[in-house]
Every structure is written in C-alpha cells, then in structure tokens.
Amino acid sequence: MAATVQDRTGPSSDRIWLASYPPGTPAEIPPLAYESIGDALVHYCQKYADRPAFISMGKALSFRELEAQSARIGAWLQSRGLVKGDRVAVMMPNILQNPVTVYGILRAGFTVVNVNPLYTPRELEHQLNDSGAKVLFVLENFAHTVQQAIGRTGVKDVVVCSMGDMLGLKGLVVNVIVRKVKKLVPAWSLPGHHPFSSVMAKAAGLTLGDKTVARTDIAFLQYTGGTTGVSKGAMLTHANLLSNMEQMGLWLETAFLGRQRPERMVFLCALPLYHIFALTVNSLAGLLTGATNILIANPRDIPALVKDMATYRVNVFPGLNTLFNALMNNPDFQKIDFSNLALTFGGGMSVQRPVAERWHKMTGCPIAEGYGLSETSPVATANRLDATEFTGTIGMPIPSTYVDIRDDDGRSLPVGDVGEICIRGPQVMAGYWQRPDETARAMTADGFFRTGDIGFMDERGLVKIVDRKKDMILVSGFNVFPNEVEEVAMTMPGILECAAIGIPDEHSGEAVKLFVVRRDADLTEAAVKAHCADNLTNYKRPRYIEFRNELPKSNVGKILRRELRP
Structure with a gap:
C-alpha cells in the first residue's frame, strides 16, 4: 500500500482525485490474496474451469x-x-x-x-x-x-x-x-x-x-522500446502484476455501473500479448474476471479483424488510436452490431479527439483513455469507465496509485502547472535489469518513477499529457507539443493520419514539420496550412508539409516520430 507523500504541496499530497472516483470504488486495493501469478492462475482456472479462456482462429x-x-x-x-x-x-x-x-x-x-x-x-x-x-x-x-x-x-x-x-x-x-x-x-x-x-x-x-x-521474485523482464537509448528490461515482480491485475479488476467493475454486467465477458485481444498493455489488460484481467479473450494474430489484417469482431459479441475492446482509426475506415466495420460493446479502452498513445468522437458516434461506446508504461505494469491512470463522453485526458490515478507533477528540480507543482508526470504505487517496477544507474535516474528518493512525460493535473485530479520531453519542439524559445499540432490537423476530414516533428531551422532554431497521410487524394499543402493557421498560433503552425502513403509504426501500431526525424 502506497504511503502518503510527506512535506509536499503538489496534487498527490491530498489525493484530490479521490473525489472524482466512481461510487463505491476504494482508494486502495485489498491485500494481495496470492503469492504468485501461478497461484492466481490455478485458483481462477479452477473457478472458471469450463469457460473458454482464449479463442484463436x-x-x-x-x-x-x-x-x-x-x-x-x-x-x-x-x-x-x-x-x-x-x-x-x-x-x-x-x-x-x-x-x-x-x-x-x-x-x-x-x-x-x-x-x-x-x-x-x-x-x-x-x-x-x-x-x-x-x-x-x-x-x-x-x-x-x-x-x-x-x-x-x-x-x-x-x-x-x-x-x-x-x-x-x-x-x-x-x-x-x-x-x-x-x-x-x-x-x-x-x-x-x-x-x-x-x-x-x-x-x-x-x-x-x-x-x-515469492511476490518479490521477477515475473517479467519487459523491455522498453529503447526510445531513450538502448532497450532496457523493466523488472516486473509477481506483486507488481498481481497489484495491477487487482487495480484493473476494481476499475473494470465501474464500466457496468447502471447497466447489466455480462455473465461472461468477452475481450478482444488485438494488441500483442508480448506488449505490457495486452498482457495485463487482456490476459491478466481476463483471468481475474473469467473472461474469454479473442486472440487476433495479425491485427494489421483489418478485414479479418472486423470479421472476428462481427462473429463474437465483444464487451471489452482495449486498443489504440491508430487501430480505432483503421477500423472505422473499413466499410464492413460500420455494419457490426455494437450493442454488447460496454467498454473501449484506449492506451499506448494519445487518443485524438476527432478519432474518439467518430468512434463514439459509430459504435455508441465512448473511448475511455488510460495511461501507463512498461515500468508501471502498465496501468497507472484511467478515466472513469462509466463516462458518457471523451475527456481528452488520461484520467485519474487508479486505486493505491499516486501521481505527482514535478519540475526539473524534483519539486511538486501546484494543480494546473505543467511538469513531469511521476508515479508511485505497487505496480511500479523493481528497477531496470542490471542497470542500477538507469534505475537511479528513473526513480526519486521517495519512490516515484519519472515517466519522462510532460503534463498537468486539473482540480478534479484528471491528468493531461502535453507530450514527451524528447518530442517537444522548440520554436524561437517557445515550446510546441506535437500532440497539439496533430490533434488540430486530424480535425480535417481529408487527413487519415499525421505526425509532427521538429526540424532544424536557421531562423527559429526549430520549425514544425507535419507528415500527412491523405484520406482525400485532392488534399493540398495549402489547405492543410490554412487549416492550421486558423487553429494554431503562428509559432505552432507547420512550416513544412510532407505527404506520405503511410507513417512508420511500431508493431503495436504506435506512430514512430523518431523515424521521421532527419
């Protein structure tokens, strides 16, 4: 159980997010009932013995x-x-x-x-x-x-x-x-x-x-994507994963407030199980709830994925922005009966408002965005799952989790101020495998993990990411966050996908360059620039536009800005 932060005035010191919790949701998870994931597996396999745990092909x-x-x-x-x-x-x-x-x-x-x-x-x-x-x-x-x-x-x-x-x-x-x-x-x-x-x-x-x-034994070495250097193995203990499993179980129940909970839930597992998101949110949460996970071997085959979605009456769909976007552009997807879809959970990357609003309109189910990293097993924050609209935030800290927004010197910042998102809780890793120096850089003296993500917490306890430190663009001394540029661009009907980066500029230090995948073949550079000029202040506007047939993505489907940089 996490301890209260002492001698700090930031948002974590009084846990302001608890006032925004769904009715009946506890502030802390109960003591762990199992010593290991294996013990939990045996228990739930006996409890749900005759139910299908996984379905593949x-x-x-x-x-x-x-x-x-x-x-x-x-x-x-x-x-x-x-x-x-x-x-x-x-x-x-x-x-x-x-x-x-x-x-x-x-x-x-x-x-x-x-x-x-x-x-x-x-x-x-x-x-x-x-x-x-x-x-x-x-x-x-x-x-x-x-x-x-x-x-x-x-x-x-x-x-x-x-x-x-x-x-x-x-x-x-x-x-x-x-x-x-x-x-x-x-x-x-x-x-x-x-x-x-x-x-x-x-x-x-x-x-x-x-x-x-033992609970302190390492269950997984979950390697990070290596975006900040060489790929490192996050040491996730049995206690880390069991804790996040319990946290997700408590939070998942809130999706059925005011509605009938299915006797047996069906999860769509389109994200790869070797990724921490699907490992916990699909496999472990499915174990806890006795749910059936529909395994999708190749989520890039959108027609086949749509066919599986139509065959099984899916209740819970963890996914990410690019996958939601790709599905909605498939004509057969629009014919599916979504009446059983109780929860769409977005993570892995920022969910763009235009995508979320279109998804809600098409499926009748809003996207509840959450947030986490390999180092946090992964879920650390989530929106209320009984929400009726997209908040544009990553939600609030889940039970037993503390989030503190800190400046470059490690000081807690007041509500509303932008700084680094730091996380403490039972799901935070034991450190990086054989890299004590990296562990020391990532962890604070009082046990918080420095995420490297920049954001703020509002008065309701909801956290908003403005971007990664490394992705920030510096234009004439002003910070430009790529997420903001991309979200504005995505409101254009003619744009399918986009990504913004900073490129060297002799006048302003850096300038914004926007890579665009067209939905409308007739979309022009002038039209994109005019749209951005209408919605962004001058220094945030893309100075360069490059049209591409596709954008580089990780195997999970996350757009890789680093591969677009010169």
Whole structure:
C-alpha cells in the first residue's frame, strides 16, 4: 500500500482525485490474496474451469485446459535443468501457445522475457544477451531471425511452434496455408531445436515440481522500446502484476455501473500479448474476471479483424488510436452490431479527439483513455469507465496509485502547472535489469518513477499529457507539443493520419514539420496550412508539409516520430 507523500504541496499530497472516483470504488486495493501469478492462475482456472479462456482462429482453450497445458510447459522447463529465476524468452504473436507458454514459465519459477517477433537479428541478439535467456520459444514464421542471432547468445534450448500446433485437425490445414499458400515461413535451420508438439508430448509424463515463488521474485523482464537509448528490461515482480491485475479488476467493475454486467465477458485481444498493455489488460484481467479473450494474430489484417469482431459479441475492446482509426475506415466495420460493446479502452498513445468522437458516434461506446508504461505494469491512470463522453485526458490515478507533477528540480507543482508526470504505487517496477544507474535516474528518493512525460493535473485530479520531453519542439524559445499540432490537423476530414516533428531551422532554431497521410487524394499543402493557421498560433503552425502513403509504426501500431526525424 502506497504511503502518503510527506512535506509536499503538489496534487498527490491530498489525493484530490479521490473525489472524482466512481461510487463505491476504494482508494486502495485489498491485500494481495496470492503469492504468485501461478497461484492466481490455478485458483481462477479452477473457478472458471469450463469457460473458454482464449479463442484463436475458432479454436477455444478452456481455463481447465490452460491450467493443464501450462503445467506441462512448466514441467518440461524444469526438466531442462533450469534454476529458479532463470529467464525464458517468448517470441510469439497472439496464438494459443503464447499464454500457455507464459503461464507455464511463471508456474515453474522462471522469468518471462517477452520478445517482439518482428525484431531484427540485431535487436533479438541484444535482448537475449541482455536478459541472459536460457530458453527461447518462437513461432516458426520468425525462426529465420533466430537462426541469424542464436549463435551469438547464451540460449541453450530453442522450442519452435507452428501456427496450427494447438488447433487440432484444423491445425494441419492452417499449417499448409501458412507455409505453402501464403508462404509466411521463410526457410530456417536450427539444429537441435525442439518442436512444440514434441515438448508437449514429452511433458505429458512429467510432473510440475513445487517451486516456491515469492511476490518479490521477477515475473517479467519487459523491455522498453529503447526510445531513450538502448532497450532496457523493466523488472516486473509477481506483486507488481498481481497489484495491477487487482487495480484493473476494481476499475473494470465501474464500466457496468447502471447497466447489466455480462455473465461472461468477452475481450478482444488485438494488441500483442508480448506488449505490457495486452498482457495485463487482456490476459491478466481476463483471468481475474473469467473472461474469454479473442486472440487476433495479425491485427494489421483489418478485414479479418472486423470479421472476428462481427462473429463474437465483444464487451471489452482495449486498443489504440491508430487501430480505432483503421477500423472505422473499413466499410464492413460500420455494419457490426455494437450493442454488447460496454467498454473501449484506449492506451499506448494519445487518443485524438476527432478519432474518439467518430468512434463514439459509430459504435455508441465512448473511448475511455488510460495511461501507463512498461515500468508501471502498465496501468497507472484511467478515466472513469462509466463516462458518457471523451475527456481528452488520461484520467485519474487508479486505486493505491499516486501521481505527482514535478519540475526539473524534483519539486511538486501546484494543480494546473505543467511538469513531469511521476508515479508511485505497487505496480511500479523493481528497477531496470542490471542497470542500477538507469534505475537511479528513473526513480526519486521517495519512490516515484519519472515517466519522462510532460503534463498537468486539473482540480478534479484528471491528468493531461502535453507530450514527451524528447518530442517537444522548440520554436524561437517557445515550446510546441506535437500532440497539439496533430490533434488540430486530424480535425480535417481529408487527413487519415499525421505526425509532427521538429526540424532544424536557421531562423527559429526549430520549425514544425507535419507528415500527412491523405484520406482525400485532392488534399493540398495549402489547405492543410490554412487549416492550421486558423487553429494554431503562428509559432505552432507547420512550416513544412510532407505527404506520405503511410507513417512508420511500431508493431503495436504506435506512430514512430523518431523515424521521421532527419
């Protein structure tokens, strides 16, 4: 339980946000009921045994099966001679093998290292070596990347799975289509690897040994995107994740204030499970609530995603701005019956007001924006889930969480003043893996995590981000925040997506450049500049406009401004 901040006059000292909490929502989460995520898994798998926990490509995996299959993975890993705390890497998209493997690793007393399957060999090599991973689970589609990096790492065992491994007879057809028809599996060679199906068969005769896992043990090394330098592993303990799971559980209940709560909720899991957002908000929150997660292996295939949304009566949809935007531009999406959609939860990047307003009009469900980072497991703030309109803020601190706005010298700022958003709570990481210097820079003496995001808190306790420190543009001594420029531009019907950056300028130091993806092919540079001139003061207006067919994005769909910089 977080302690009250002493001798400070900032917004966290009197927790002004509590007055804005939904009725009945406690200020603190209760004491944790479980010692580990594995203990929680066993409990909820018994409680919801016959319900489907995950559905992938039409194949359901029940909670009972999730418990049994994850025990097999855990037992096999123990048989490989690993010791408690050893790291096991998982390089898979959203397929059934992902949660089975991840929960198996945790139950066996090991640490999960989530790996983006789209990493280059260089990025993969860094993460495997930095984490010291001993075992790697990978989907065969990405085995060619592993082949190029594995010889320069300390990985001893590689387990290779196929898309159809857990789909029964249908899996044979799926594998033929993936390998032969769509040709999505480049040639690879990993001598001595273990096929996933063989691992599961061998593990049938093994028993999961009792490994005492403490709440302070590291459950995940969740690597940051490396936007502030080399990619670092945030050490997330079992207590961190269990706390955020409880925080999300309490907050999720507020989505059903004044309405009938579904007997069994259905979550759409379109964001990748190797990303902290989906890991907690989909997988762990789904475990807690007995929900079914519909796994989307390729969210970039919008027509297929829309088809899945139409098939399953989704109640909870965690997503991000670019995904919402892409869906609304699909004609079939507009035909879906959204009457069961109780919650759309936006995170990962700022949700733009024009996108939120269009989503609300199209689906009848407002977007509730939240905020967090890998270092905060991730959720730290969220809007009320019973809200009837988009607030344009990232909401208020969730139970047991403190947010303080501080200046460059670490002093708390009054309500309304802009400064760095700092967070303290049971979900804040234990530090960066083997980087005490980075940990010291990120954490304050009184236990707050410095997010690097700039924002302010209003009198209701709602937090508004104005931007990342590193993304701020300095024009003739004036600060320009890219989010503001982009949000104004996005109100133009002819713009599909945009991104603003600062570029060197001999007269003003920096000037604003706006990259635009057209919705209307006839949109001109003059029209965009005129629109911005009508809505932005002079120094904030884009001086340069560049039209592109697409913008660079992370695998989660977040627009990467850094890749647009010269």
